[in-house]
Amino acid sequence: MNVFMDKLALLWPEVAMMLGAVACLLAGLSSRQSLRKATPAVAMLALVVAAVLVRLVPNAQGAYDPGVDPSHFLGLGGMVPFVKMSVLALGLILVMVASGTPEALRQVIAAEAKEGKAFEPGDCFRGEFYAFMLFSLTGVMLCAGASDLVWLFLALELTSLPTYVMAATSRDKPAAQESAVKYFFLGAMSAAVFLYGFALIYTATGLTEFGPIVAYVEQNGVSPMMLTGVVLAVVGICFKIAAVPMHFYTADVYEGAATPVTAFLAFVPKTAGFVSLIGILGLVGWGESHGGTASELPEPLVYLLALIAVLTMTVGNVLGLMQQRIKRVLAYSSIAHSGYMLVGLLVGPEAVHAATGSNTLLSNGLAAVLFYLVAYGLSTVSSFAVVACMSRADGSEVETYDDLAGMRQRHPFLSGVLLVSVISLVGLPPLVGFLGKLYLIGSAYAAASAGSATAWVYPAVVVAMVLNSAISAGYYLRIAAVAFFGTDSGQTVELDLPTRRWGAAIAAGAALLLGGLPGNLLVESSRKAAEPPLPNAVPGATLDRQNADDTPPRETAEAGPASAPH
Amino acid sequence: MTGLELAKLIPWIAALGAVVCGLLCARPALKGLAGWVCVLAIAAGFGLTCAAAMPWVTGDQHFETFDHSEITRGEVVTLARWISVGGSYDTQTGEQTGMEHGFNVDFGYYFDGLTFVMLFVVCGIGMLIAVYAVGYMRGDPGVARFFAAMALFIFAMTTLVMADNLVLLFLGWEGVGLCSYLLIGYYYSKDTAVAAAKKAFIVNRIGDFGFLIGMFLCFQVFGSLQFADILPAVQAKLGLIDPYLLTGGAAIAYERLYEVLQTTNASSPWLFYAIPFCLMVGAFGKSAQIPLFVWLPDAMAGPTPVSALVHAATMVTAGVYLIARCMPLFVLGHEHAVAVSSLSPLHLVAAVGAVTALFAGTIALTNNDLKGVFAYSTVSQLGYMFLGLGALSSTAAVFHLVTHAFFKALLFLTAGSVMHALAGTLDIRKMGGMGKHMPVTKWLMFAGCLALAGFPFTAGFFSKDEILAAAMIKGTGDHGSWFYLVLAILGLATAFLTAFYTFRLWCIVFTGETRYEMGDEHHSEDDDGHGDHHAHTPHEMPFWPMNAPLVVLLIGALAAGFLLAPPKMLVGDALPQRMHIAMHESSAYIPEQGAHAGSHTADTAQPDDAHAEEAHADHGHTEHHHEIAGLDAHLFMMILSSIIAIAGIGLAFLFYSVNRSLPAKAAAAFGSFTQTLREKYYIDEFYDRAVVQPLNVISQVLFVVDQLVVHATVMGVGLLPGNVGRQLRRTQTGKLQGYGLGMLVGVAAVALLLFLLLNR
Numbered sequence A: 001m002n003v004f005m006d007k008l009a010l011l012w013p014e015v016a017m018m019l020g021a022v023a024c025l026l027a028g029l030s031s032r033q034s035l036r037k038a039t040p041a042v043a044m045l046a047l048v049v050a051a052v053l054v055r056l057v058p059n060a061q062g063a064y065d066p067g068v069d070p071s072h073f074l075g076l077g078g079m080v081p082f083v084k085m086s087v088l089a090l091g092l093i094l095v096m097v098a099s100g101t102p103e104a105l106r107q108v109i110a111a112e113a114k115e116g117k118a119f120e121p122g123d124c125f126r127g128e129f130y131a132f133m134l135f136s137l138t139g140v141m142l143c144a145g146a147s148d149l150v151w152l153f154l155a156l157e158l159t160s161l162p163t164y165v166m167a168a169t170s171r172d173k174p175a176a177q178e179s180a181v182k183y184f185f186l187g188a189m190s191a192a193v194f195l196y197g198f199a200l201i202y203t204a205t206g207l208t209e210f211g212p213i214v215a216y217v218e219q220n221g222v223s224p225m226m227l228t229g230v231v232l233a234v235v236g237i238c239f240k241i242a243a244v245p246m247h248f249y250t251a252d253v254y255e256g257a258a259t260p261v262t263a264f265l266a267f268v269p270k271t272a273g274f275v276s277l278i279g280i281l282g283l284v285g286w287g288e289s290h291g292g293t294a295s296e297l298p299e300p301l302v303y304l305l306a307l308i309a310v311l312t313m314t315v316g317n318v319l320g321l322m323q324q325r326i327k328r329v330l331a332y333s334s335i336a337h338s339g340y341m342l343v344g345l346l347v348g349p350e351a352v353h354a355a356t357g358s359n360t361l362l363s364n365g366l367a368a369v370l371f372y373l374v375a376y377g378l379s380t381v382s383s384f385a386v387v388a389c390m391s392r393a394d395g396s397e398v399e400t401y402d403d404l405a406g407m408r409q410r411h412p413f414l415s416g417v418l419l420v421s422v423i424s425l426v427g428l429p430p431l432v433g434f435l436g437k438l439y440l441i442g443s444a445y446a447a448a449s450a451g452s453a454t455a456w457v458y459p460a461v462v463v464a465m466v467l468n469s470a471i472s473a474g475y476y477l478r479i480a481a482v483a484f485f486g487t488d489s490g491q492t493v494e495l496d497l498p499t500r501r502w503g504a505a506i507a508a509g510a511a512l513l514l515g516g517l518p519g520n521l522l523v524e525s526s527r528k529a530a531e532p533p534l535p536n537a538v539p540g541a542t543l544d545r546q547n548a549d550d551t552p553p554r555e556t557a558e559a560g561p562a563s564a565p566h
Numbered sequence B: 001m002t003g004l005e006l007a008k009l010i011p012w013i014a015a016l017g018a019v020v021c022g023l024l025c026a027r028p029a030l031k032g033l034a035g036w037v038c039v040l041a042i043a044a045g046f047g048l049t050c051a052a053a054m055p056w057v058t059g060d061q062h063f064e065t066f067d068h069s070e071i072t073r074g075e076v077v078t079l080a081r082w083i084s085v086g087g088s089y090d091t092q093t094g095e096q097t098g099m100e101h102g103f104n105v106d107f108g109y110y111f112d113g114l115t116f117v118m119l120f121v122v123c124g125i126g127m128l129i130a131v132y133a134v135g136y137m138r139g140d141p142g143v144a145r146f147f148a149a150m151a152l153f154i155f156a157m158t159t160l161v162m163a164d165n166l167v168l169l170f171l172g173w174e175g176v177g178l179c180s181y182l183l184i185g186y187y188y189s190k191d192t193a194v195a196a197a198k199k200a201f202i203v204n205r206i207g208d209f210g211f212l213i214g215m216f217l218c219f220q221v222f223g224s225l226q227f228a229d230i231l232p233a234v235q236a237k238l239g240l241i242d243p244y245l246l247t248g249g250a251a252i253a254y255e256r257l258y259e260v261l262q263t264t265n266a267s268s269p270w271l272f273y274a275i276p277f278c279l280m281v282g283a284f285g286k287s288a289q290i291p292l293f294v295w296l297p298d299a300m301a302g303p304t305p306v307s308a309l310v311h312a313a314t315m316v317t318a319g320v321y322l323i324a325r326c327m328p329l330f331v332l333g334h335e336h337a338v339a340v341s342s343l344s345p346l347h348l349v350a351a352v353g354a355v356t357a358l359f360a361g362t363i364a365l366t367n368n369d370l371k372g373v374f375a376y377s378t379v380s381q382l383g384y385m386f387l388g389l390g391a392l393s394s395t396a397a398v399f400h401l402v403t404h405a406f407f408k409a410l411l412f413l414t415a416g417s418v419m420h421a422l423a424g425t426l427d428i429r430k431m432g433g434m435g436k437h438m439p440v441t442k443w444l445m446f447a448g449c450l451a452l453a454g455f456p457f458t459a460g461f462f463s464k465d466e467i468l469a470a471a472m473i474k475g476t477g478d479h480g481s482w483f484y485l486v487l488a489i490l491g492l493a494t495a496f497l498t499a500f501y502t503f504r505l506w507c508i509v510f511t512g513e514t515r516y517e518m519g520d521e522h523h524s525e526d527d528d529g530h531g532d533h534h535a536h537t538p539h540e541m542p543f544w545p546m547n548a549p550l551v552v553l554l555i556g557a558l559a560a561g562f563l564l565a566p567p568k569m570l571v572g573d574a575l576p577q578r579m580h581i582a583m584h585e586s587s588a589y590i591p592e593q594g595a596h597a598g599s600h601t602a603d604t605a606q607p608d609d610a611h612a613e614e615a616h617a618d619h620g621h622t623e624h625h626h627e628i629a630g631l632d633a634h635l636f637m638m639i640l641s642s643i644i645a646i647a648g649i650g651l652a653f654l655f656y657s658v659n660r661s662l663p664a665k666a667a668a669a670f671g672s673f674t675q676t677l678r679e680k681y682y683i684d685e686f687y688d689r690a691v692v693q694p695l696n697v698i699s700q701v702l703f704v705v706d707q708l709v710v711h712a713t714v715m716g717v718g719l720l721p722g723n724v725g726r727q728l729r730r731t732q733t734g735k736l737q738g739y740g741l742g743m744l745v746g747v748a749a750v751a752l753l754l755f756l757l758l759n760r
Helices: A003-028 A033-037 A039-060 A079-098 A106-111 A126-145 A149-169 A174-205 A210-220 A224-241 A249-256 A259-282 A299-322 A326-347 A365-389 A412-426 A432-448 A457-485 A498-515 A519-529 A539-547 B002-007 B010-024 B028-057 B113-136 B143-162 B166-184 B191-222 B227-237 B248-263 B270-286 B295-301 B304-313 B315-325 B327-339 B345-366 B370-390 B394-421 B439-453 B459-475 B482-510 B543-564 B574-587 B592-604 B609-618 B633-658 B662-670 B672-678 B680-731 B736-758
Strands: A390-392 A492-494 B075-085 B103-111
Touching (some): A003 A039, A033 A039, A039 A079, A039 A126, A079 A365, A149 A224, A149 A259, A174 A224, A210 A259, A224 A299, A249 A326, A299 A326, A299 B680, A299 B736, A326 A365, A326 A432, A326 A457, A365 A390, A365 A412, A365 A432, A365 A519, A412 A457, A432 A457, A432 A498, A432 A519, A457 B680, A498 A519, B002 B075, B010 B143, B028 B143, B075 B166, B103 B113, B103 B143, B103 B166, B113 B304, B113 B394, B113 B543, B143 B166, B143 B304, B143 B315, B166 B191, B166 B270, B166 B304, B166 B315, B191 B248, B191 B270, B227 B248, B227 B327, B270 B327, B295 B304, B295 B370, B304 B315, B304 B370, B304 B394, B315 B327, B315 B370, B345 B672, B345 B680, B370 B482, B394 B439, B394 B459, B394 B543, B439 B633, B459 B482, B482 B633, B633 B662
Antiparallel strands (some): A390 A492
């Protein structure tokens, strides 16, 4: 069979997403109003179809054999479908939350057909809005499967570029354009940084594909040039995950964009960033999966990452503590959560420490990151969605604590959802945020007991993480306290957007549910997603990588040796 | 095993009842139903108990025994694994291994004779009291809350007596404590009730502390808290079971015990004493023994059915149950103590029991509170039970527990009727000649008083004799110790006091010239179904639902002794014999004779297995023969205590019925001692000075420290993130170029750091 077609066959979910985006563009400009109104439904349909395809694709290849082909260059074959499924699921909730956003714009309303006036397709960008959402989500999915530096760069930009436009067009106010411009310029600058890092990696190895780079590094060791390249790439990608020192934009951009778009920004680029970081860091560490012995990240990288993690969580939390405006509070808190997740990257997969460390259910750092992404996504999206569900009496967005005061009395349902989401963000049982934090801390604890030269770092970051959780409780619980015990401002009304409301409720419900017994399923599947192949499955991997030399960057196969979790 | 499969539902039916009653709180119109829901739930529990226990009571089925021994094993019914910690987990295969080194507790129930006896008491008496309470509480605004707490209490109490491990037992233990708190404080607008509830709760914490420590030590020694593991292991250590017969957890527990004995200093195995001592402290708290008895008299602030059920018949006997259940642990320490001629916790149990009995009995002599007299009498009777336990006769103790539940419930409920009739008056000095108004209540209480006083052939007579005879047997004869002899004499003195104060109360209230003062409680307004007005005259209680359960209790108080008495007194009657054996099987988990045998061998300092085995062989259902003054010990005690009881009753009639001027003269004769008794030995005042006030001072000092040091530190620490945030806020200027600069500086800083790290 044609090699190109062979590779393309693995990309069916992405193809479906692209087709869905095109369908959104068409539907948004349809001459029939009912079809225009159905644009979000088209987007949701595309997401569902893509999810089904994610399940089907590995099996569609008759010759596919998970035992022989670990497919991911780190051997983390299960990670790709896990990330795709999580992104699609959260994407569905995000589309639900976002529905109604472009429809509320003056220009779009004006474009609609009215008495004596025809529909003005040129003024209506409903279709673009949802199409961009799908494009961006496709970018994340491609990041997850990327096995080449160029591919990864393109996927990252595919994730980010639509978000700039989404931010700009989401509100009628200049603040939205301001935020988009800031986001774009700073994003471009960060792209320059990590692209420079990619260039240095190429300089050091002469390769762009991950598999061969890993093999090269194993043979020749990590040269300073290589390390510098990786560090610059990591720092550049820190923009995507809103980590220090690239965090400055976060609050301004998040505040300026319409709240549903903020929810999108808080989850989607962050996921892309973390998935890319797993790939980039895998070039120089966690070696077992590519035939070598298990290794930690290079020592300088461990210190740098630990520093970035601690600074990120601290900066996010102390700034969040000072804020009066809800969206800025949540924006800073999203910085802090990136800091927590970096701890998981620092630890790496459990194979690194398995030989010497204590081996518990929760000792896999990468699985913890994957789990926490979902946990954080659900909680943060539902909290933003609650804010998006309300507005002030004059139609402007809810901004300060005072606006939320006493909302329990008139919006009991929304305040319940808000309570669940902030409690989950604090990390209290019985919600999924608690399990996520436990997972991260558990992995760091396991690494701490491994007894390597850098082992002292792990207890330190755990202490920082716990202290930061305490600080974060200061503002999260303030939100809940204000909403439940404050004096009703009487200024807020609930928007008539049932889809958005249900999006919030589903996210919060999932956060509640996954914090209980069903959470085991997510723990299990994240474990499997981040599990290196069994030793006897490895030889095939090297063989496969040799063949892959001059093929285009491939979206690698979907399931690892462990059956694909979803 | 269908009976036991059903029996595991007993607590849960009560829990369901509690939930339903709780829901009825919100429906004022349906509040009246709450009482019957509660009664139904308890009655269902009673029915299930009967169904489960009947095969054993009738003798159709025996508990399985360990081979070559008379020791029965309880049946364990496990609902679910409850707590499972430790052991190692293999991430590859998902298998758990080495669980015997972890901490594992099942949510399971343990059935043997003792459990059934306790279940009969809890559900049977509980059902009767609940029926009475339906009438007593009628018209009270919080009636649904009351019955919710009652049903919850039954849930907790049945869990306590059915638990198959110490942790679950502790859960029930705390549950009954909570319900006791809720029910004492039922009239939450009364300051005294609230204070009493808090007092009960706090004093019980002291006991619970001991219980918890005992539990920890148990786990340390045995690595398990399941009765089915611990008790056989100890019995094997005592030589009652062949260790090779043990299996599973029991075998592991035995090995652990053996190892502990190897490694610790064998001459002073303090753990032998520590475990029973700590458990004993817990039992003393719950069962109101010196020095933790002070809460029980105050607890009478709750509604009278609560006093009857929780603070007389069931909850306060939980301590007796605990020791009876863990008897082998106590015997282990006891045997060692006897061997080295020192005192063991069991001696302490006996001594505290006897002293408490006498002490509380003397306070009851001068108490003028209708319920207070019975409260002190309960403390006193509980003291008897502990004396029985301490004399190694847990059968007698549990027997007394059962009969006491009958007659004390009867007494409290009749007292409740009097109180009800007088609209809350409790001071007996304001009462007299009530018999004319309440003839049925008069005779009901008379019967209860007879039983409490130990009048011949009432229930209390048989059970009290069992205890006193057990103490006397240990105190006389060839191997007798003066220690038990003294305690037995204390017990006899208490018996006299009991007879006297009981009939003092009865004579004052029901005989003599009619006088009464109505109280100010109107807890049954006009809707109380008997359509009278409390403001006028006292009245008899309606037969249903109030007097009918009392009649059942009356029968129990008079006849339970015949039903449960030792078989030799009731020749040829199968049922009582069987009941007694059921109780014996349970409480004699370490049989008394076994203990005797142990002490014999210890005394003669020659371990004589043949002797011990002989003792086991003749152990069983024939009583051991021990003679005092040419008579069988039991018969001797019966005659003696009959004389004492009748003397006490006679004296009471003389003082309070025939010639009412005598008490004043007697009181004057004793002078200051009478005053001391009236003030209850100033114990509350003593505790106030010795414990409460110092604690107050300490806590005030600590409060200042807390404010100045802890609070200030916490607030100071809290300022730190705020200040850091305030500084960092300056970086968030909102200017694009500023952000870009910041990012570049960050990249440069990272590059610099990397450079430094690479060139270290």
